[in-house]
Amino acid sequence: MKFLKTSLMVACACAALASTNAYAEKFYGDSSISLLYSDHYETFGGTRDTASVFTFENATGHDWGDTFLFFDRTMWHGSSQERYGNAFSDGGDQFYGEFAPNLSLSWLTGQDLSFGPIKDIRLSGQYEYGGGTSANNLMYGVGLSWDVPGLVYFNTNFYYVNNNQSGGAGGQKDDLQATVSWKAPIESGSALFVFDGYIDYSSAVGGDHGADFHFNPQLKLDIGNFAGNPGVLYAGFEYSYWRNKFGSKAIDTENAISALVKFHF
Numbered sequence: 001m002k003f004l005k006t007s008l009m010v011a012c013a014c015a016a017l018a019s020t021n022a023y024a025e026k027f028y029g030d031s032s033i034s035l036l037y038s039d040h041y042e043t044f045g046g047t048r049d050t051a052s053v054f055t056f057e058n059a060t061g062h063d064w065g066d067t068f069l070f071f072d073r074t075m076w077h078g079s080s081q082e083r084y085g086n087a088f089s090d091g092g093d094q095f096y097g098e099f100a101p102n103l104s105l106s107w108l109t110g111q112d113l114s115f116g117p118i119k120d121i122r123l124s125g126q127y128e129y130g131g132g133t134s135a136n137n138l139m140y141g142v143g144l145s146w147d148v149p150g151l152v153y154f155n156t157n158f159y160y161v162n163n164n165q166s167g168g169a170g171g172q173k174d175d176l177q178a179t180v181s182w183k184a185p186i187e188s189g190s191a192l193f194v195f196d197g198y199i200d201y202s203s204a205v206g207g208d209h210g211a212d213f214h215f216n217p218q219l220k221l222d223i224g225n226f227a228g229n230p231g232v233l234y235a236g237f238e239y240s241y242w243r244n245k246f247g248s249k250a251i252d253t254e255n256a257i258s259a260l261v262k263f264h265f
Contacts, residue, residue: 026060026062027063028059029060029061030057033262033265034261034263035055040254041256042254042256049077053073054073064107066101066102067099067101067102069098071097094130094131095130098129103123105120108123117147118144118145124139124159126159137161139177140160140162141159141160142158151183152184152185153181154181155179155182156178156180158177159177160174161175161177173205175202177200177202178201179199179200184196190226191222192225193222194219194234196218197215197217198216199214199215199216201214209247212246219236221235221236232264233263234262234264235260240255241254242256
């Protein structure tokens with residue numbers, strides 16, 4: 001716990017330094033809202049249900065690093081709402097969010113730490129809250145930013161996960177997580193596509209929870225491009241392959257394809 005507090009203090013100090021640096025430069029900022037719909041989401045008890053997911057996302061890039069924030073609101077339309085009732089907040093619907101900042105060690109040290117295909121080394125953190133297991137998790141570790149031809153970004157992160165900070169009953173034991181994220185633009189004639197997503201792998205911990213593997217890509221067509229306004233409105237699909245969802249062996253492996261509409265502003 002002492003190490004955790006020390007890590008948080010260092011992270012806060014670095015964030016404060018970054019925010020007060022008169023020469024800090026912002027490279028990009030993007031916000032979006034999206035709506036997904038599928039009737040193949042797996043839930044506790046080995047059942048498959050229908051749900052709509054409303055998502056808000058915000059991403060920023062700076063010379064000192066980057067941030068990513070999102071909130072999901074899952075609205076169940078099938079038997080999950082009837083089966084769980086008040087087991088989830090708001091009568092069965094779920095709320096989940098993550099905040100993930102990354103601090104560039106090249107910026108922090110004033111040295112170019114790139115080598116080979118590695119563009120930068122980063123101090124990485126993430127906070128998770130809500131969802132089907134009422135997560136309240138703090139993650140911290142290191143990340144690598146890769147230079148991959150044809151990709152906007154390709155990142156790998158490695159975390160120690162301090163699960164269920166609230167210490168409530170039934171909280172999972174701490175584990176390790178590896179995350180891969182990417183974004184690839186695709187052109188086909190006059191059509192512009194984006195293929196992006198992430199892969200999460202969390203380690204198993206004895207009999208507490210199983211190894212959790214989640215492959216979650218999206219393929220989106222730039223609808224706005226046909227009207228001369230690219231990068232604003234997208235439509236496409238999201239695929240979710242999730243083994244041991246939430247680390248629970250009580251949930252069947254999820255194979256869900258969701259219809260997706262996304263608006264950037």
